[in-house]
Amino acid sequence: MDYSRYLNPAIAAVPKSGIRRFFDIVQTMPQAISLGVGEPDFVTPFHIRNAAIDSLLDGETQYTSNAGKISLRNEIAYYLKRRYSLTYDPNSEIVVTVGASEGIDLALRALLNPGDEVVVPEPSYVSYCPGVIFAGGVPVPIVTDADNNFMLTAETLKAAITPKTKVLIMPYPNNPTGAVIDRESLQKLRDVILENDLIVISDEIYSELTYSEEGHVSIATLPEMRERTVYINGFSKAFAMTGWRIGYLCAPAALLENMLKIHQYAIMCASIQAQVAAEEALKRGREDDYADVRTMHQSYNHRRRLMVDGFRAMGLDCYEPLGAFYVFPSIQKTGLTSEVFCERLLREKGVACVPGTAFGECGEGFIRCCYATALDQLTVALEKIDEFLQDL
Amino acid sequence: MDHMKLELLQLLQQDCRTPLEKLSVMMNQPLETIAEMLDDMEKTGVILRYAPVINWDRVGKERVEGMIEVRTTPQRDEGFDAIAKRIYRFDEVKSVYLMSGAYDLLLHVEAPTLKELALFVSSKLSVLENVTGTATHFVLKCYKSDGIIFEPEPKDRRLAVNP
Numbered sequence: 104m105d106y107s108r109y110l111n112p113a114i115a116a117v118p119k120s121g122i123r124r125f126f127d128i129v130q131t132m133p134q135a136i137s138l139g140v141g142e143p144d145f146v147t148p149f150h151i152r153n154a155a156i157d158s159l160l161d162g163e164t165q166y167t168s169n170a171g172k173i174s175l176r177n178e179i180a181y182y183l184k185r186r187y188s189l190t191y192d193p194n195s196e197i198v199v200t201v202g203a204s205e206g207i208d209l210a211l212r213a214l215l216n217p218g219d220e221v222v223v224p225e226p227s228y229v230s231y232c233p234g235v236i237f238a239g240g241v242p243v244p245i246v247t248d249a250d251n252n253f254m255l256t257a258e259t260l261k262a263a264i265t266p267k268t269k270v271l272i273m274p275y276p277n278n279p280t281g282a283v284i285d286r287e288s289l290q291k292l293r294d295v296i297l298e299n300d301l302i303v304i305s306d307e308i309y310s311e312l313t314y315s316e317e318g319h320v321s322i323a324t325l326p327e328m329r330e331r332t333v334y335i336n337g338f339s340k341a342f343a344m345t346g347w348r349i350g351y352l353c354a355p356a357a358l359l360e361n362m363l364k365i366h367q368y369a370i371m372c373a374s375i376q377a378q379v380a381a382e383e384a385l386k387r388g389r390e391d392d393y394a395d396v397r398t399m400h401q402s403y404n405h406r407r408r409l410m411v412d413g414f415r416a417m418g419l420d421c422y423e424p425l426g427a428f429y430v431f432p433s434i435q436k437t438g439l440t441s442e443v444f445c446e447r448l449l450r451e452k453g454v455a456c457v458p459g460t461a462f463g464e465c466g467e468g469f470i471r472c473c474y475a476t477a478l479d480q481l482t483v484a485l486e487k488i489d490e491f492l493q494d495l
Numbered sequence: 496m497d498h499m500k501l502e503l504l505q506l507l508q509q510d511c512r513t514p515l516e517k518l519s520v521m522m523n524q525p526l527e528t529i530a531e532m533l534d535d536m537e538k539t540g541v542i543l544r545y546a547p548v549i550n551w552d553r554v555g556k557e558r559v560e561g562m563i564e565v566r567t568t569p570q571r572d573e574g575f576d577a578i579a580k581r582i583y584r585f586d587e588v589k590s591v592y593l594m595s596g597a598y599d600l601l602l603h604v605e606a607p608t609l610k611e612l613a614l615f616v617s618s619k620l621s622v623l624e625n626v627t628g629t630a631t632h633f634v635l636k637c638y639k640s641d642g643i644i645f646e647p648e649p650k651d652r653r654l655a656v657n658p
Contacts, residue, residue: 139655409521
């Protein structure tokens, strides 16, 4: 049967994720060391898992309110205030989502009219551009580069804006580059955003994994920015809770109301056990100053330094990533494309990385290496990459 | 203790064979600073030795471990210290803890055979002056020691490549 006439051509035209092909090859190589993952190597801390177990034992198996348990929303509001000086009303400005990914989708669907343009700094997470297309918008990628620490600049933003531009996606700290954006740069961007009356969707899922002295700064804390920012975060990266699929979206009530409408009809509510677990993560954090997060942060930071040092010692240009858990070294010196480099490295040395091109065309010449992997494995991986470079 | 020393100790607890150069990179500190901290902690007795954690069940050598609760009569001026010192000198005794609760000292003991461990209790420990009673518990299996789980952990469950 020919299904093409049934399918939405806009969706059928979106290519499959570039990562898929690598996944298929790695599957056939069980001994490979993978630096291709995009999630923590920690298991969710036990007290958090235990809270979900208790909840099941207690028979908490019902729906929650659409926006999520109010006790969880209260904890989120407290956490955002304490960690990032963000103020959101738990009653009308926070919705608990099925991962931060749902938050991005809700925001795009509630905001976009057909043909609206969305500016997306690249390289960045693979879902933004397809998400924009699914919501009927037009993604407009902006190239960021290593010379500028992969930060979006006011000049490039300005240059990308047309009368149709409505939304800017701010993906910092960034997957795959590990870039963060500092207050000074944010302030310059703010002027362009206000001047052009844009709305910002700020995906701050990696905010806890920031290694700069300044720490993470949310764009929503800048003057006049809260009212035009949709703030997205979640528990996956900070609390090692990827598989729970639990995140949240915060926005001024009038905006949030419409995003909640989609969530309410499409999703109903996030899983109650995931909500209970998330609440436990924040409640314990309130008491012990987020010890879970601090322990993981320190461990990532050790490995981050080791990786940057390792790549530089091999003679590769490696910009110092100050966020997330990725390094994004340049492999331009080898003369190979990212795809070829990664495929050969995998086949010849059994180390899996992700080609930079999976995160936008401008990722050509780079590879993404995730350092959320055991130290001894990282050491072996670095040795093998070094061998690979010497064999070239 | 300052934050940096704690950080160093945590790294060494994971792997005390980590080369100085690697510690220096991971902690973002000059090699000399790391060396000085180690030297200082060795001299002040913070670091007593660099020893492996061994799963003896895998070694294939006959060996018996036990925990012994010991009740004692504390001595004037010395409390439990004198009797604890007397006990920890035996080679069979691996650890000695002063405990609150129903008994006074808890010993972790080890001997090549059950018979030798029994002999230790009956002829060396119980006969000590000030030891008023003992209760011996044999270890059947060790699941976790020094924060390390002995059973093989499940393999990395994450998908090998994802966005």
